[in-house]
Amino acid sequence: MLIHPWDAATDDAEWQQWLAAHDFGQFAVNGLDGEPPFVQPAHFVYDPAPGAHGEVLLHLARPNPLWHALEAAPQVTLSVVDDYTFVPGPWHAAPGDPSEYGTPTSFYAAVQLLGTAHILDDPQVKADLLRRQVAHFQPDGGTARVAPGQEPFGRMLAGIRGVRIDVTQVRAKFKYGGNKPEEVRHRVTGLLAGRAAPGDAAARAHQLRQLSAD
Secondary structure (H helix, E strand, O other): OOOOOOOEOOOHHHHHHHHHOOOEEEEEEOOOOOOOOEEEEEEOEEEOOOOOOOEEEEEEEOOOOOHHHHHHOOEEEEEEEEEEEEEOHHHHOOOOOOHHHOOOEEEEEEEEEEEEEEEEOOHHHHHHHHHHHHHHHOOOOOOOOOOOOOOOOHHHHHHEEEEEEEEEEEEEEEEOOOOOOHHHHHHHHHHHHHHOOOOHHHHHHHHHHHHHHO
């Protein structure tokens, strides 16, 4: 992912705060013997505490075809993208230029977590992983405790495998026209508010935050 200086996160807190509100991404694993990579959509839990850049926990069905590839090459990427919208060319025209000279572009936020994946098969370890996921996604409870050998979920543990990713590198990008003149950026925030299409409000909030920081 190309990250220009004006698109980069200002610090770790910026991308960590954004990622805390996003827990669904694309889990990418290298393919075997020149095959294309596996890309698996998945819910995940990110814990920023362990190691230099934290860890990711997720689980997938045992029949998933990516396991052999993951065992052969455990270096993986978890990609999360959101708050995206399309910016028409005329919106981005430079001050004094005809509107048709403006270049259309995409606004988006993206965080990529790179690291080493470890496959978890021990029933107790998988049960602990699932409890952490349920506590995150369903904090109000309502689901029976997961424990090996106990109903209703104990017998289902054999049908999944857990994954823990030790994150070694983070790539974060907030692409919201940071390289444009302030006049153009303010123009775009107003036009986003007026259009109010899906994604516009979130993109506008990012742009206003960047303007305020500048």
